[in-house]
Amino acid sequence: MGDTGEGDMKSLLSYMPELGRSSVHIKDPKRVSFLLNKLVSGGVNTLQIIADFDHTVTKQHVNGVRHTSSFCVINQCNGLPPHFSGRDSELLKKYLPIERDPHLTKEEKTPYMIEWYSMTSELLQGFPLDPNEIVEAVKRSNTELRSGFQDLVTALDTANVPLLVFSAGLGDVVDAILKHHGVCNKNIHIISNFLNFKDGLVNGFTDDIVHPFNKNGKAAEHTNYFKEMSNRHNVILMGDNLGDAEMADGVPNTDAVLKIGFLFGDVDRLLPQYLDHFDVVLEDDQTMDIANSLVRLIKETASDSTKSSVSI
Numbered sequence: 201m202g203d204t205g206e207g208d209m210k211s212l213l214s215y216m217p218e219l220g221r222s223s224v225h226i227k228d229p230k231r232v233s234f235l236l237n238k239l240v241s242g243g244v245n246t247l248q249i250i251a252d253f254d255h256t257v258t259k260q261h262v263n264g265v266r267h268t269s270s271f272c273v274i275n276q277c278n279g280l281p282p283h284f285s286g287r288d289s290e291l292l293k294k295y296l297p298i299e300r301d302p303h304l305t306k307e308e309k310t311p312y313m314i315e316w317y318s319m320t321s322e323l324l325q326g327f328p329l330d331p332n333e334i335v336e337a338v339k340r341s342n343t344e345l346r347s348g349f350q351d352l353v354t355a356l357d358t359a360n361v362p363l364l365v366f367s368a369g370l371g372d373v374v375d376a377i378l379k380h381h382g383v384c385n386k387n388i389h390i391i392s393n394f395l396n397f398k399d400g401l402v403n404g405f406t407d408d409i410v411h412p413f414n415k416n417g418k419a420a421e422h423t424n425y426f427k428e429m430s431n432r433h434n435v436i437l438m439g440d441n442l443g444d445a446e447m448a449d450g451v452p453n454t455d456a457v458l459k460i461g462f463l464f465g466d467v468d469r470l471l472p473q474y475l476d477h478f479d480v481v482l483e484d485d486q487t488m489d490i491a492n493s494l495v496r497l498i499k500e501t502a503s504d505s506t507k508s509s510v511s512i
């Protein structure tokens with residue numbers, strides 16, 4: 201790191217000591233300082249948070265065992281057609297390695313993701329599914345939110361900062377997991393794949409699919425969300441997948457987008473790619489400590505009239 205990098209890093213640490221942890225990787229401290237200054241000087245009224253759900257709001261692993269995904273939870277529901285879980289597992293086995301393949305580009309992966317989600321939509325057809333079954337399945341699934349996520353939601357709620365949960369998972373399960381953990385308030389919005397019902401039977405998804413590599417303005421077009429939040433030019437983005445780094449692309453006229461990436465497993469091979477996509481990469485960090493510290497800094501500076509901004 202050149203002198204400037206060390207100077208910038210020292211300045212960052214004076215405001216956010218957590219960034220000094222060995223699990224924190226920052227490729228360009230100068231850029232992170234610039235973004236932090238923009239976020240802090242913009243304050244809570246120009247801020248919005250965009251977070252992926254599976255393995256971002258939820259932990260990536262618990263004691264080394266990979267955390268379940270919102271789609272996988274559906275397999276815990278009673279009353280599914282006999283072929284459902286086996287077929288879902290077959291599709292997962294075929295397409296998950298493609299989704300995660302570091303040697304394939306987003307463009308090469310996209311047709312396979314569309315295939316996967318179209319086949320899942322077909323699988324989710326023609327059988328009754330009581331919404332309460334999803335609630336019961338969540339109870340049986342031992343889901344865990346990242347430590348400190350509830351604190352983050354409370355801090356955002358008291359400052360009226362909106363949180364968008366942007367998930368290529370199953371929105372009905374995302375909603376049920378958040379409610380299961382007592383996290384539901386007016387400031388949380390979910391854009392995801394939601395189940396459609398016709399004549400009381402499951403009938404695919406309600407809208408165009410959201411898959412891991414189209415989480416952008418177009419995938420959110422049917423909700424008008426980004427237009428409604430267009431006065432919030434500063435974004436804290438959090439994700440665990442390279443495709444998550446584009447989730448703020450639908451926000452008009454952004455001033456600053458600070459991208460936090462969660463990386464677990466195969467770090468030596470994947471870290472360079474994650475550092476190209478995210479400003480701050482957190483290695484095997486199953487908490488929301490960095491996000492909480494960032495929101496606290498923004499709120500404290502905004503509330504301290506003697507500090508109209510900080511010079512990080």
Ligand SMILES: Nc1nc2c(ncn2[C@@H]2O[C@H](COP(=O)(O)O)[C@@H](O)[C@H]2O)c(=O)[nH]1
Pocket residue numbers: 252253254255269270271272288291292296299316320366367368369370412441
């Ligand atoms: N078991 C299944 N898992 C699936 C399916 N389709 C997608 N997925 C996984 O969900 C995540 C997306 O969630 P996000 O909140 O992280 O965007 C994705 O990464 C896939 O691995 C499915 O049909 N079955």
Ligand SMILES: [Mg+2]
Pocket residue numbers: 252253254255256439440441
């Ligand atoms: Mg994810």
